[in-house]
Amino acid sequence: MNNVYIKKIQTELLDIPIKRPHQFSTEKVSTKSFVLLSIELSNGILGIGEGTTPGIWWNGESVETMKLVIDRYVSPLLLDENIKFINKHMKVINRQIRANPFAKATVEMALFDALGKLYKVPVHQLLGSIQQDKIPVRWALASGTEEGDIEEARDAVLNNLFANFKTKSGKEKPEEDAKRNLRIAEGIKDYSTIGIDPNGSWDRITTMKYMDAFFEAGIDFLEQPLDPRDIEGAAMLVDMKKVPIMADESLATVEDAYMLAKEKAANIFSLKVHKSGGMKNTIKIAGIAEAAGISCFGGTSLESSVGTAASLHAVASISNLDYGTEFFGPVWLADDIV
Numbered sequence: 001m002n003n004v005y006i007k008k009i010q011t012e013l014l015d016i017p018i019k020r021p022h023q024f025s026t027e028k029v030s031t032k033s034f035v036l037l038s039i040e041l042s043n044g045i046l047g048i049g050e051g052t053t054p055g056i057w058w059n060g061e062s063v064e065t066m067k068l069v070i071d072r073y074v075s076p077l078l079l080d081e082n083i084k085f086i087n088k089h090m091k092v093i094n095r096q097i098r099a100n101p102f103a104k105a106t107v108e109m110a111l112f113d114a115l116g117k118l119y120k121v122p123v124h125q126l127l128g129s130i131q132q133d134k135i136p137v138r139w140a141l142a143s144g145t146e147e148g149d150i151e152e153a154r155d156a157v158l159n160n161l162f163a164n165f166k167t168k169s170g171k172e173k174p175e176e177d178a179k180r181n182l183r184i185a186e187g188i189k190d191y192s193t194i195g196i197d198p199n200g201s202w203d204r205i206t207t208m209k210y211m212d213a214f215f216e217a218g219i220d221f222l223e224q225p226l227d228p229r230d231i232e233g234a235a236m237l238v239d240m241k242k243v244p245i246m247a248d249e250s251l252a253t254v255e256d257a258y259m260l261a262k263e264k265a266a267n268i269f270s271l272k273v274h275k276s277g278g279m280k281n282t283i284k285i286a287g288i289a290e291a292a293g294i295s296c297f298g299g300t301s302l303e304s305s306v307g308t309a310a311s312l313h314a315v316a317s318i319s320n321l322d323y324g325t326e327f328f329g330p331v332w333l334a335d336d337i338v
Contacts, residue, residue: 004083004118008040009075011067016304017334023144025170025199026057032302032333035063037070039110041083047114050306051106051274058199058249059102059275066103073097074107083118086111090278101252101277102301108278109310123313127283130316135298136324141194142168146180150187157191165194166223166326170201177202178210185217197223200249204233211242221268221297221323224248234265246270246323248299253277257285261292268323270299271315273307279314286318298325305330305338 015031022029037049051070056062077092090108097104116123124130139162141149149167156162167184169177181196188194196214202225214222221244226233228250237245247266251257252275260266269289276282286296298315301307308327315321330336 002082002084003042004045005042006039006078006081006083007042009070009078010038010040011070012036013063013067014337016336018332019334021144022140022332023142023168023171024054024057025168025201027055028144029055032304033063034304034337035066035070035106036306036337037106037110039078039114041114041118043118045114045117047110047112047117048306049106049108049110049113050303050310051102052301052303052307053102053274054301059252061100061102065100066106069097069100069103070107074103078107083111083114086115087280090280094277102274104277105274105279108280109273109307112279112310123279123310124317127279127314127317131319132316132321135312135316135321135327136164137162137328138164138166138195138324138326139328140168140197140326141165141184144171146183146187149184153184153188153194154191157188162328164192164220164324166197166220167194168199169196170198174198174202174206178206178213181219182210182213182217185219189218193218193220195220195223195246196225197248198225200224200227202226204230204236207237208240211237211240215242219243221246223270224250231260231263231265234260235263238264238267244268244295246297248272251275251285254281254284254288257288261288261294266294268295268297270297271318272299272301273311273314274301274303279310282314283318286315286320290318290320294320295322296320297323298327300326300329302332303327303329304333305336
């Protein structure tokens, strides 16, 4: 077992249709793209990883760039290396390859999967043991219409599928978007509540103007309402002490987490394995949040069941996952690879 090494690395791309079109702030999609990674060990064990992004608009990576980075630049650094030294391998990868956290997270995922199979333990045991074995999942309302979102939320509650929701916002002008979300909150008030995710598309003045109305409407949180670079503006919203502010696009690295905590610019951290370059970094970020009194939320890059399982292993091993998750990817997809 001490001399088990990485023998072969393979990647492939695939597209999976989704059950209904999904409206982001910048585009509407009907399929989801993935890069699948397999790492074969010298004893025949296969470690599986999955890479996916909300879109190249989100952070600059796509499944095509991830495949290229893994095939051409990561593979030569890992072949013939001992599988046990994952931290050492990731340190070398980070030194040799700048940025590309989604590609790196895909690699780390496959390495941990292989090591867990080698030692015959679940990956959460390798990450520090499990903290909880049942985690709530929040559904994203992104039909593209106000009426569609209200109907979708009502149907989900009545059919006992989901109890809590968030809206994908940012397509309209901020003022119109804010009013639309208030109407959705009113439309489902007898059933549930919503968080709002404008993907960094709102401005300070509009957001501050509607904070009282959001508070009165019982909005659960505002996820990245402002441009990710506007840390001062986020801190101003937090200081209003109305609706909790969640950091997503502004939070990728451990250093981002420290800065946001120091500037008091978030009430909640959205944890995503891919944007942070892997499960270990995600857990480090949760530790910074815990020390600063910041809650955590399990965010999604809309993974299939492979990436969702990895994300579950990571967030189930932290103690401050106060806002649950949005790990609905496998339900959202019309088919699955598992």
